[in-house]
Amino acid sequence: xxxxxxxxxxxxxxxxxxxxxxxxxxxxxxxxxxxxxxxxxxxxxxxxxxxxxxxxxxxxxxxxxxxxxxxxxxxxxxxxxxxxxxxxxxxxxxxxxxxxxxxxxxxxxxxxxxxxxxxxxxxxxxxxxxxxxxxxxxxxxxxxxxxxxxxxxxxxxxxxxxxxxxxxxxxxxxxxxxxxxxxxxxxxxxxxxxxxxxxxxxxxxxxxxxxxxxxxxxxxxxxxxxxxxxxxxxxxxxxxxxxxxxxxxxxxxxxxxxxxxxxxxxxxxxxxxxxxxxxxxxxxxxxxxxxxxxx
Numbered sequence: 001x002x003x004x005x006x007x008x009x010x011x012x013x014x015x016x017x018x019x020x021x022x023x024x025x026x027x028x029x030x031x032x033x034x035x036x037x038x039x040x041x042x043x044x045x046x047x048x049x050x051x052x053x054x055x056x057x058x059x060x061x062x063x064x065x066x067x068x069x070x071x072x073x074x075x076x077x078x079x080x081x082x083x084x085x086x087x088x089x090x091x092x093x094x095x096x097x098x099x100x101x102x103x104x105x106x107x108x109x110x111x112x113x114x115x116x117x118x119x120x121x122x123x124x125x126x127x128x129x130x131x132x133x134x135x136x137x138x139x140x141x142x143x144x145x146x147x148x149x150x151x152x153x154x155x156x157x158x159x160x161x162x163x164x165x166x167x168x169x170x171x172x173x174x175x176x177x178x179x180x181x182x183x184x185x186x187x188x189x190x191x192x193x194x195x196x197x198x199x200x201x202x203x204x205x206x207x208x209x210x211x212x213x214x215x216x217x218x219x220x221x222x223x224x225x226x227x228x229x230x231x232x233x234x235x236x237x238x239x240x241x242x243x244x245x246x247x248x249x250x251x252x253x254x255x256x257x258x259x260x261x262x263x264x265x266x267x268x269x270x271x272x273x274x275x276x277x278x279x280x281x282x283x284x285x286x287x288x289x290x291x292x293x294x295x
Contacts, residue, residue, distance in 0.1 A: 006090035011275035061114035068273030098221035116205035121195030133186030156198035167199035231256030
């Protein structure tokens, strides 16, 4: 079975999507439609802006979404997903690809999500860190201990065995990095991010995003969408909506997502969007499958 997967924030690069815009009438039409919906020319920033411009939350998330979705739609007959999934932000791309969201509604929700998350980041300084070389259980236990003591610290992304991103307050992540190294982590690297994504510190954004999601029509997808909150496949629009809201403060269960997709028959994974991060993670999680970029 063919699975299509979509990356999240962090995969962006200057120039992303320009080849699509220049060589595909469909891509040009969709990019221009996005400029109209957003009210500014995001294509100018994507194609010719600076890294700093592209790192603005209001730009990054819709930019990655647009590159991902348009890459998939421009595959033509090659784009026949039998299951989809996306990492964090990429879940919105996966829902558009599966027909659960329209292109327009997907973009509006991604922009609403980006702006809500930006407000939450500004309300309280917070951060994330990548932990390499520790068992999942050890990372979870250390986070729980620090969190219980009063500093926000939770596992945010279970990316693959031995690679987990944690999220929380500045103090919580600082303490966690020390404890992770003491426990034998190969690396405990603070990340250059605007805030503590996929943690309770996104509760402020959750309220705003929930209103936007509830006001948006979600259709029954044409294939199962494996959602981040537990890595399981969903087709019920009401459940998909709830999972999208919960995703903002819950861990991204990417390892489990890939395992479940393979258990359900996936043998060929196509990553649509900037970069190749998900391809690398998939090969570490399930070495026996094929993972490649969009053709």
